[in-house]
Amino acid sequence: MVMRHLFIVSLVLLSACASSRPIEVHTTADSAVLANAESVEIRLANFSFKPSDIHLKAGRAYRLVLFNETSGGHSFAAPDFFESAQIAPADADKVSDGTIDIAGNATETVVLIPTTGTYDLVCGHFGHAALGMTGELVVD
Ligand SMILES: [Cu+2]
Known part of the structure; x- marks a missing residue:
């Protein structure tokens, strides 16, 4: 009985630590559209996105x-940007x-089709957003 109680308490604590809501990723099978993807380069620096808008x-x-140039x-x-976008199946993971x-001196690419909206962008590493590593994605 005690073990069972501890188990339930652990579950509650674990779910409290997880993010406030799960982020779903939607993929698109529209390979013809994805094949014509336009490249947009965004550099990650200490501590900014270039460009940030x-x-x-x-x-x-x-x-x-x-x-990541550092x-x-x-x-x-x-999260809101990715959740509302259609992401190429190969990049969903x-x-x-x-x-x-993005590891130091590395490049990651993701092919997607965005949805209209204004979305917050931050670096999720501890303290980086407070140092100015924030941005905005505007899709119209
Ligand atoms: Cu950062």
């Missing part, structure tokens, strides 16, 4: 090229909890 057109395919890790965290992690 990213403008995209809804319904068009983009290849986001996320280049030796430390950064991330591209935009790169997005975890609405975030793509």
